Amino acid sequence: MTVNIIQRVQYEPPTWGFDQMAITVPLGTTVTWKSVSHNSEGHTSTSNGHVWDSQLIKPGDTWSFTFAKAGRYPYHCGLHPWMTGVVDVQPTRSLRSPSKAYEI
Numbered sequence: 001m002t003v004n005i006i007q008r009v010q011y012e013p014p015t016w017g018f019d020q021m022a023i024t025v026p027l028g029t030t031v032t033w034k035s036v037s038h039n040s041e042g043h044t045s046t047s048n049g050h051v052w053d054s055q056l057i058k059p060g061d062t063w064s065f066t067f068a069k070a071g072r073y074p075y076h077c078g079l080h081p082w083m084t085g086v087v088d089v090q091p092t093r094s095l096r097s098p099s100k101a102y103e104i
Contacts, residue, residue, distance in 0.1 A: 011040065034062045042079070073087040
């Protein structure tokens, strides 16, 4: 799963953000944040709850995080706090089939 960090209008910061502001993924998913190459400056993906901090992601670079715990994870750009998003991590479902009783 990739979330692009975009600057809709290059020198108008209020237009900057994440192309998917809310995503839902299964437990164990790796999410990659990509600062698209035409951005004029770097950005971060920083968890509001101090779960992760990408540090600076320069234009054209990526950073990834694997979610090992289910939950709701709001995040922002540490340099531009109006840039926000959320990752909802859903628990994985058991692959076992429910047992059925058959009458013969």
